[in-house]
Amino acid sequence: MVTKRKLITFDWAIKRLLRSKANFGILEGFLAELLKEEITILDVLESESNKDYPLDKFNRVDLKVRNSKQEIIIIEIQYDREYDYLQRIFYGVSKTAIEHLEENKSYAGITKVISINILYFDLGSGTDYIYKGSTRFIGLHNHDLLELNAKQKQLFKKDSVEALYPEYYLIKINRFNDIAKDTLDEWIYFLKNEEIKENFTAKGLKEAEEKLSIMKLPEDEQKAYEHYKDDLHYQASIFESSFGDGYSEGKAEGKAEGRAEGKAEGIVEGITQTTKNIAINLAKEGTSVEVIAKVTGLSEAEIKQIRSD
Secondary structure (H helix, E strand, O other): OOOEEEEOOHHHHHHHOOOOHHHHHHHHHHHHHHHOOOOOEEEEOOOEOOOOOOOOOOOEOOEEEEEOOOOEEEEEEEOOOOOOHHHHHHHHHHHHHHHOOOOOOOHHHOOOEEEEEEEOOOOOOOOOOEEEEOOOOEOOOOOOEOOOOHHHHHHHOOOOOHHHOOEEEEEEHHHOOOOOOOHHHHHHHHHHHOEEEOOOOOOOHHHHHHHOEHHHOOHHHHHHHHHHHHHHHHHHHHHHHHHHHHHHHHHHHHHHHOOHHHHHHHHHHHHHHHHHHHHHHHHHOOOOHHHHHHHHOOOHHHHHHHHHO
16 A cells, blocks of 8 residues: 655745755755756745835745746745736736846846746636646748747857746646646645655655655644644635625626726726735734735735734
C-alpha cells in the first residue's frame, strides 16, 4: 500500500517558509516541473507595489521571485471566484514589467515576467487543469510565425519572439482527477490534497515532504496553522453567500435603471460594497489583515483604511 504524508498547504508555506533561501529547493523543484527547465532562484522580491496615484491599484501577489535568468516569477494562490481574474493577472504582470524597467534603459531592458496562478475555483469554461498563455505573431496571409533575426537574438538573448513576452500559467486545482500521470501531476496532487505519496519522484517534493510536515512545525506554528485553516473555511462560506447576494442586488439595481451601463454599474457596485462589508465583518471577528486580504482580494492598505472609517 502506498502511504501518504500530510503536509501544510502551499499558500501557508509561501507566506511562512518558502521565502527563506534554505527552502528555495522546494520552489525550484515546482517551477522546474512546470516550466520544463532548470530553475535557480536568486532572491524574493517585494510583492506589493506602492501606489503612484490615488486611484491606482495595488499589485499584490503571494510571492514574487527573481531567477538566474533575471526573469521575474509571480506566484499567486486564489481560493475565491473572481470574474475579472484574467484582467487582474494581466494588470499584475504589466505593472511588474514596467516597475522593473530602469529609467535610463531602453525597451530592450524590459524584464520577462512569468505569472503562475494556482486556482481553487473553476475559471472560465475549459476542461483542462493546466493552461499556458503566451504571445505569438502569425502572418495573416502566409500564416508564418514571426521570428527574431540574428541581431535581435544576440541583443535580447532570446531565441523567439514569444520568449520576450510574459507567460501565464493557470492551474485549476479542482479540475485535477487525482491521477498523477507524470511528475508535474505529482505536484498538482500535492497542491490539491496536501499529501505526497511515497512513490512520487518530482523535483522538490522530497524536500517538501521533509520541511512542510505539519508534525515538524513548532507547537505555536501548528496552532497558528490550524487557526488559519479554520479561518479559510469560515470566510469562504461568508464570501460565497455574500457575493451571491451582492451580485443579485447589484444586477436588480442595474435593471431598474433600464440601461445596459446601469446594469453593469449596479453589478460592480453591488460586488464592491459586498466585498467591503465582508472585510468589515471579518475585522470585527478579529481576523488578521493578511487573511482578510486573501479572502476579499483587497490590499492590506485598503483593509486598514476600511477599519479606520
